[in-house]
Each structure stands twice: as C-alpha cells, then as structure tokens.
Amino acid sequence: MEKHIVLLPGDGIGPEVTKAAKNVLQAIADRYHHSFTFESHDIGGAAIDHHETPLPEDTVKAAKKADAIFLGAVGGPKWDQLPGHMRPEKGLLGIRKQLGLFANLRPVKAFQQLLHASPLKQEVVAASDLLIVRELTGGLYFGEPRERRNNGKTVVDTLAYERSEIERIVDQAFQSAQVRRKHVTSVDKANVLESSRLWREVVEEKKHQYPDVTVEHMLVDAAAMKLVTNPAYFDVIVTENMFGDILSDEASVLTGSLGMLPSASLNERGVGLYEPVHGSAPDIAGQDKANPLASILSVAMMLKHSFGMEEEAEQLEAAVQEVLDEGYHTADIDLVGGTVVSGSELARRVVDQISTSDTTENIMRCYV
Numbered sequence: 001m002e003k004h005i006v007l008l009p010g011d012g013i014g015p016e017v018t019k020a021a022k023n024v025l026q027a028i029a030d031r032y033h034h035s036f037t038f039e040s041h042d043i044g045g046a047a048i049d050h051h052e053t054p055l056p057e058d059t060v061k062a063a064k065k066a067d068a069i070f071l072g073a074v075g076g077p078k079w080d081q082l083p084g085h086m087r088p089e090k091g092l093l094g095i096r097k098q099l100g101l102f103a104n105l106r107p108v109k110a111f112q113q114l115l116h117a118s119p120l121k122q123e124v125v126a127a128s129d130l131l132i133v134r135e136l137t138g139g140l141y142f143g144e145p146r147e148r149r150n151n152g153k154t155v156v157d158t159l160a161y162e163r164s165e166i167e168r169i170v171d172q173a174f175q176s177a178q179v180r181r182k183h184v185t186s187v188d189k190a191n192v193l194e195s196s197r198l199w200r201e202v203v204e205e206k207k208h209q210y211p212d213v214t215v216e217h218m219l220v221d222a223a224a225m226k227l228v229t230n231p232a233y234f235d236v237i238v239t240e241n242m243f244g245d246i247l248s249d250e251a252s253v254l255t256g257s258l259g260m261l262p263s264a265s266l267n268e269r270g271v272g273l274y275e276p277v278h279g280s281a282p283d284i285a286g287q288d289k290a291n292p293l294a295s296i297l298s299v300a301m302m303l304k305h306s307f308g309m310e311e312e313a314e315q316l317e318a319a320v321q322e323v324l325d326e327g328y329h330t331a332d333i334d335l336v337g338g339t340v341v342s343g344s345e346l347a348r349r350v351v352d353q354i355s356t357s358d359t360t361e362n363i364m365r366c367y368v
C-alpha cells in the first residue's frame with residue numbers, strides 16, 4: 001500500500017518524538033512492503049519563528065492532502081508572552097478546526113510491565129482499560145466572544161456548542177463502546193452548566209439508537225475522583241473539550257507516565273491526525289530523554305484507523321510490549337529495576353523488534 005504522511009514536529013520534544021514515529025513507520029513499511037512517503041511542515045513555535053504565524057497556509061494545504069498526519073507537540077516558554085492569536089497552541093487548535101477533527105480518541109491502558117510505575121496501587125491500575133472520547137473542535141476552546149473588556153478588568157471566554165456537534169461526538173462514543181465493553185459514561189457539569197444540560201439531553205436521545213450499550217451520566221468532579229480510585233469502572237468516557245483535556249492527563253497516571261498516552265483525532269471523513277497526549281516538555285527538550293512510546297502508540301492508531309492495517313498495528317504494539325518486557329524504559333517511568341535508556345535508544349529497540357520479530361503472538365492490546 002502507498003501512503004503519504006505529513007509530519008508536523010513542532011517544538012520542544014516534538015521533533016524528537018516525531019523522529020521516533022517516522023522511524024517506526026519506516027520499519028513497518030519495510031517489513032510489510034508498503035511505501036510510506038513523508039513530508040514535514042512547520043507548526044506552532046517553529047512556524048512562528050520561520051513564517052511569523054503558528055499555522056502557515058502551506059501546512060494546512062499539505063495536511064488536507066495527506067493520508068494521515070502526525071504531530072509532535074507545540075509550545076514553549078520562548079513564545080509564552082505572545083498574544084493569544086499568535087501563540088504556538090493556536091496552530092494546533094487551528095489545524096484541528098480547519099480539518100474538522102472533532103473526535104479525539106485517547107485510550108488508556110497500562111502495560112503489565114509498568115503496573116508498578118504508577119503511584120496508584122497496582123491492583124487499582126491493573127484492571128483499568130478505558131477510552132476517553134474528547135470533543136475537540138468546540139466548547140470553551142473555540143466559543144466567541146473571548147476578550148478582555150473594561151480596560152482589561154473584565155474577561156470573557158465562551159462555552160458554546162451546537163446540538164449537532166454534541167450529537168456527532170456522542171455517536172462516536174456509542175460506536176466506540178460497541179466494539180469495546182459496551183458502556184458509556186458521559187461526563188459533564190449539568191448541575192451548573194446549561195451546555196451540560198443540553199449534552200445530557202442529547203445522550204438521553206441517542207441512547208435509543210444503541211440499545212446494546214449501557215450509558216450513565218457522571219459529574220466531572222466525581223469522575224475525576226473515580227478515575228484514580230476505581231478506573232476499572234470506566235469503559236468509554238465521552239466529554240466536552242476542556243474536561244477531556246484535563247481528565248486525559250489525569251488518566252495518564254494509570255499508565256505510569258504522560259509519555260505513554262497516544263491519541264487519534266478524526267474528522268467526519270475519517271481523516272486522522274495522530275499525536276501524543278503530552279506537550280513539548282520544555283524541561284527535558286533537547287536532552288534525548290523524551291519517552292517516544294506515546295508517539296509510537298499513536299502510530300499504531302494511525303495504522304489501524306487511517307490505513308486499516310490491523311496486523312501492522314498489532315505488530316507494533318507487540319514490539320513495544322516486548323521492549324518493555326525486556327526492562328527498557330525512559331527516565332520518566334518510575335520503576336525499580338529495568339534499564340533506563342534514552343528516548344532514541346528506546347525507539348531504536350522498538351524498530352529492531354519490528355524488523356526482527358517473527359511472531360505476533362502474545363498480542364494483548366487493542367486500541368479502538
């Protein structure tokens with residue numbers, strides 16, 4: 001199969017983890033006789049430095065033509081003082097909006113080898129296997145007006161949703177649940193927010209189309225607590241943009257590190273942008289310490305969701321499993337024992353594993 005992939009490395013550790021993702025994609029192409037071509041474009045701070053905008057038109061054009069997009073991370077202290085519309089993060093928000101990437105899938109499942117790496121009790125972590133379906137192109141992130149008034153003494157952000165925007169993300173959640181354990185928890189703040197009350201109404205209506213799936217509503221504050229006390233309770237969580245952002249970083253604690261959490265952002269045509277959930281990690285950028293596994297597992301999601309390459313995705317996940325089983329990990333993983341290696345070495349080991357392993361046995365993970 002021939003596939004064209006646009007790479008958006010971005011800032012901080014973004015280029016480091018993008019390199020890992022590309023090397024892994026190339027290893028998959030070599031092993032399975034696919035032809036993957038790559039094209040890199042600027043986004044975020046790198047784009048501000050080179051083109052004076054966080055999202056150059058060329059980047060959007062290339063992304064629109066790609067079979068899939070991989071994004072590293074954007075942002076960093078260098079650009080923190082810029083006005084809102086010129087910040088690196090605006091590039092990421094802009095590409096999500098322009099490509100209509102409304103469905104952000106963030107699977108959370110700990111690898112056996114890393115159960116001790118979480119500060120949570122091993123038995124709490126072991127049974128967890130959940131998917132956060134985060135709405136990505138609406139809510140507080142995009143609502144208008146957003147401005148300072150009254151000589152800067154008043155500020156307004158707006159949480160706005162069209163009913164149709166809620167309907168499509170709720171449909172996505174039900175459909176994701178149908179191929180998992182068939183339970184949806186819709187997370188909102190309906191005791192306070194009008195937008196959450198409409199969200200609940202939509203979920204109540206939609207549930208009749210999915211009689212095989214059970215559904216419940218949970219307030220976001222209680223959900224945040226339950227996520228770390230009883231994560232096994234959850235199958236699919238569906239929630240609005242900002243709640244999903246916060247809950248997913250919290251959920252990463254189950255996996256041992258934010259550096260383990262992959263994501264896929266899909267639009268109505270099924271085009272996908274794949275990115276680790278973490279940011280540009282300025283504190284470790286340029287030191288080859290970044291954990292590449294969130295990015296590598298995002299590649300597995302790309303293979304599955306954008307290219308329909310189930311076997312290749314499983315092979316890749318098995319390679320990650322194998323490298324972890326051999327005890328290798330980066331320094332963000334807090335484990336007694338094992339061997340701490342650099343980000344590039346960990347990625348190289350995954351690549352070697354893909355190239356040399358001759359079995360897909362023991363594949364136990366499935367990101368949907």
Ligand SMILES: NC(=O)c1ccc[n+]([C@@H]2O[C@H](COP(=O)([O-])OP(=O)(O)OC[C@H]3O[C@@H](n4cnc5c(N)ncnc54)[C@H](O)[C@@H]3O)[C@@H](O)[C@H]2O)c1
Nearest residue numbers: 073074075076258259277278279280281283284290291332
């Ligand atoms: N998708 C994105 O591009 C994205 C996501 C989140 C934050 N950001 C941006 O990143 C910048 C830094 O934000 P932050 O520090 O709050 O969040 P962050 O996710 O960059 O880092 C939080 C902590 O996790 C660690 N970490 C993150 N990814 C890691 C990895 N792969 N390996 C090892 N350790 C890792 C960092 O070292 C840091 O201690 C900000 O400018 C923010 O806007 C971008």
Ligand SMILES: CC(C)[C@H](C(=O)O)[C@@H](O)C(=O)O
Nearest residue numbers: 074075089092093245277279
């Ligand atoms: C960088 C920021 C705009 C982004 C978000 O909030 O969506 C990030 O935190 C994420 O989770 O992808």
Ligand SMILES: [Mg+2]
Nearest residue numbers: 245246249277
């Ligand atoms: Mg985030």
